[in-house]
Amino acid sequence: MPDLKADSSQLVEIRGLSKSFPGVKALDSVNFTLRRGEIHALMGENGAGKSTLIKVLTGLHKKDKGSIKVDGLDFESSSPMDASSKGISTVYQEINLVPNLSVAENIFIGRQPMKFGMVDWKLMNQKAKEALKKLDIDIDVTIQLSQYSIAIQQMIAIARSLDIKAKILILDEPTSSLDLAECEQLFSIMNKLKEEGMGIIFITHFLDQVYQNSDYITVLRNGSFVGEYPIKELPKLKLISKMLGKEITDINELNNKIHRDYYHNDKKMFVKMEGIERKGVLSRFDMDIREGEVLGLVGLLGSGRTEMAKILFGIDKHTSGYININGNLVNIKSPRDAISHSLAFCPEDRKTEGIIPDLTVRENIVLALQAKNGILHGLKRKEQEDITSKFIKLLQIKVSGLEQMAGTLSGGNQQKLILARWLAMNPKLLILDEPTRGIDIGAKSEIEKLINKMSEDNMSVLFISSELDEVIRCCSRAAILKDRKKIGELYGEKLTENTIMNYIAKDGYEL
Amino acid sequence: MKPLLKNADKNLLYPLLALSAILLFNLFFTDGFFSIQIKNGHLFGSLIDILNRGAPVMLITIGMTLVYATGGVDLSVGAIMAISGALSAQLIRPDYIKGIIEYGNTTSLFIVLSIPLLISIILGLWNGFLVAFIGVQPIIATLILMTAGRGIAQLITHGLIIVFEHESFQFIGSGFLFGIPFPIILVILLTFITWLLTRKTSIGLFIEAIGANPLASHYMGIKVKMMKTLTYGFSGFCAGLAGIIVCSDIQAADANNAGLFLELDAIASVIIGGTINGGRFSLAGSIIGALIIQALSTTIITRGIPPQVVLVFKAFIIIIVALIQSEKLRAQLKDLLKRGRK
Numbered sequence: 001m002p003d004l005k006a007d008s009s010q011l012v013e014i015r016g017l018s019k020s021f022p023g024v025k026a027l028d029s030v031n032f033t034l035r036r037g038e039i040h041a042l043m044g045e046n047g048a049g050k051s052t053l054i055k056v057l058t059g060l061h062k063k064d065k066g067s068i069k070v071d072g073l074d075f076e077s078s079s080p081m082d083a084s085s086k087g088i089s090t091v092y093q094e095i096n097l098v099p100n101l102s103v104a105e106n107i108f109i110g111r112q113p114m115k116f117g118m119v120d121w122k123l124m125n126q127k128a129k130e131a132l133k134k135l136d137i138d139i140d141v142t143i144q145l146s147q148y149s150i151a152i153q154q155m156i157a158i159a160r161s162l163d164i165k166a167k168i169l170i171l172d173e174p175t176s177s178l179d180l181a182e183c184e185q186l187f188s189i190m191n192k193l194k195e196e197g198m199g200i201i202f203i204t205h206f207l208d209q210v211y212q213n214s215d216y217i218t219v220l221r222n223g224s225f226v227g228e229y230p231i232k233e234l235p236k237l238k239l240i241s242k243m244l245g246k247e248i249t250d251i252n253e254l255n256n257k258i259h260r261d262y263y264h265n266d267k268k269m270f271v272k273m274e275g276i277e278r279k280g281v282l283s284r285f286d287m288d289i290r291e292g293e294v295l296g297l298v299g300l301l302g303s304g305r306t307e308m309a310k311i312l313f314g315i316d317k318h319t320s321g322y323i324n325i326n327g328n329l330v331n332i333k334s335p336r337d338a339i340s341h342s343l344a345f346c347p348e349d350r351k352t353e354g355i356i357p358d359l360t361v362r363e364n365i366v367l368a369l370q371a372k373n374g375i376l377h378g379l380k381r382k383e384q385e386d387i388t389s390k391f392i393k394l395l396q397i398k399v400s401g402l403e404q405m406a407g408t409l410s411g412g413n414q415q416k417l418i419l420a421r422w423l424a425m426n427p428k429l430l431i432l433d434e435p436t437r438g439i440d441i442g443a444k445s446e447i448e449k450l451i452n453k454m455s456e457d458n459m460s461v462l463f464i465s466s467e468l469d470e471v472i473r474c475c476s477r478a479a480i481l482k483d484r485k486k487i488g489e490l491y492g493e494k495l496t497e498n499t500i501m502n503y504i505a506k507d508g509y510e511l
Numbered sequence: 512m513k514p515l516l517k518n519a520d521k522n523l524l525y526p527l528l529a530l531s532a533i534l535l536f537n538l539f540f541t542d543g544f545f546s547i548q549i550k551n552g553h554l555f556g557s558l559i560d561i562l563n564r565g566a567p568v569m570l571i572t573i574g575m576t577l578v579y580a581t582g583g584v585d586l587s588v589g590a591i592m593a594i595s596g597a598l599s600a601q602l603i604r605p606d607y608i609k610g611i612i613e614y615g616n617t618t619s620l621f622i623v624l625s626i627p628l629l630i631s632i633i634l635g636l637w638n639g640f641l642v643a644f645i646g647v648q649p650i651i652a653t654l655i656l657m658t659a660g661r662g663i664a665q666l667i668t669h670g671l672i673i674v675f676e677h678e679s680f681q682f683i684g685s686g687f688l689f690g691i692p693f694p695i696i697l698v699i700l701l702t703f704i705t706w707l708l709t710r711k712t713s714i715g716l717f718i719e720a721i722g723a724n725p726l727a728s729h730y731m732g733i734k735v736k737m738m739k740t741l742t743y744g745f746s747g748f749c750a751g752l753a754g755i756i757v758c759s760d761i762q763a764a765d766a767n768n769a770g771l772f773l774e775l776d777a778i779a780s781v782i783i784g785g786t787i788n789g790g791r792f793s794l795a796g797s798i799i800g801a802l803i804i805q806a807l808s809t810t811i812i813t814r815g816i817p818p819q820v821v822l823v824f825k826a827f828i829i830i831i832v833a834l835i836q837s838e839k840l841r842a843q844l845k846d847l848l849k850r851g852r853k
Binding site for chain 2: 242313332335336338339340343352353354355356357358359363365367368370371372373376377378421437
């Protein structure tokens, strides 16, 4: 264990912190140190205890044991509000701002500048503008927050925490919805804040971003403290092995996964989309998917990938064009129609579009199947349990029981739950929209393996991902999108990270 | 570790405690509260009375539970009760509003029942259509009918209180079957049928899924709009039936007062019964909730307390049960006790 002596520059000092939930030991004697002017990455798989640690620190949960010191003083926070008034500010993965208030209101909520006992709107808007200026953002602060992109919203959340003079900034998966340029903007802000002496706790699944920005890494695994390391002493591979608790050779195996570089010309055509267009959203495009093919959809954030999937699945209507399935012209007007043609869709936003948190694991898995069977042909309880158990085992979903509430699962397990739901339907085409977002490396590689296996079983997969290496590992062919337009396809040897990026940069003209 | 009570039973614990507390109070302070007599082969007593008087609220509570579970609310049930009662009375005595006191031909029971029920279902479906297909907020959509419904009922009765006699129709509200008041039988039947429909088919699960996450439900191929609409239709049916019971019991259609404020009792029953948000619902809990409210009213009246006070007591009970059901509060209370011991 590294030397963890008390130091005057220490902002946060957590020692022997434990926290249990019914049936789970979420944190077991965890140490964590944050110094002034550093970016400290908190790493670990899903369920490692990162979120719990943050939640205890910010007062969302009460600790069972251990000490938390902030600025050398014993620290206890009764709520996130309390924590933020004491200088600890958190920007969550899911942004915790109020979407239907204005930007300025969001920044100053609860502490609006007053004049004669009334809110001084002019001053507030002006101050909000200044606060954002510091982050090089120039936007109209009187407009509703929801009008802005997730990236901007995140910056606004940061601006808010800066304005309340936070000493400690916690960024929980801040980059998962940002594109490359937006990430860079965020990182430059982070580094600026760091130079001003702020301590930043950075939680992310993107290893490159950790190495690009952090000074220290603390690794947690299954609620236990693995260690704290200066960034230079922990190469990437070592970090992965510490997070997974696996030997490095295993991971190498993951990286050398099957790279299929052939085009399934011999396979039967399954879906053929011709001249599909949704006015104002997506320009006219053709696309086909063969049986057993894993087709990637790549492009930057907002390039139209999700929109394409939603048209195919009947969530959004296309204004022109035809969809053929198995050579027959079909009319897909709703997800229900799509399901009847053996399509399945794992949405990007699993929280609002995927899981039903208040229902149990079993209910979440059998729901789509039940919906397809209809009201009168309900599955018997025993059948439901068999199906649930089968997929829990197949996908290695970590649950305490079939009747656990789905909302209490970790992100990766929720994702697997949604996969299980659709696999139980035995679909012919599975649309996966960012299936590995916000989940850990272990679960990621399991999902990749699963995609491979499904394709061997002749299931087609439409795979949407922002992570190019993932697309290249899983897909035999990829459609490239840019600015809501399909600009081309790459397959075989031409499908590399380099070519994709070049393709996007040069609009597909030159390779 | 196996939990002592299953999740569903645990949620029933607190409403049952509240009901027991009211009954226990009566055991000590109200003479003969628990005595049940048999007169002419019919059961009589305070307990039977609570069940019988509570029947209309229990019926609309059943429909309200399902609507509530989809994430909605139905404010129009009281007004639908008035409409269905008015229709029944009007069908029995069509000439009354013209000032003709004599009855014409006796209207068949089938007509007197089926037309009001059918209209009630249609009104419920209208609510559902507004909510599911037009996208009106449930509280606003049903407020429309809540406001207009009573006016419609008055149009039907021309502002009169239609009194009538119709032997077979009166049986519904005041008859006895196997010694038990017929409204109680209807409640038991409807509860059982609803339980079968929701728990023995996938309907209950779909309703819960829709209430908890409508978007995800839509993506799974559940017919969200259709299910919602039907739920409101069912609520309309329940209200129609309740309206018929009230009308048949008092042998009159009073468009002004029939079912007045009962929608609020039904909502309170659902909440007391543990269905607090859209999603998970408990039919048994709601029925117990309705019983709590009725037992409370009966207790207060038999104690000789002015009936106006009933409303205050009701509010009090709602607050208490809602507080008890808050897990957060329970945890805090436990915490306080622990600290107190230290």
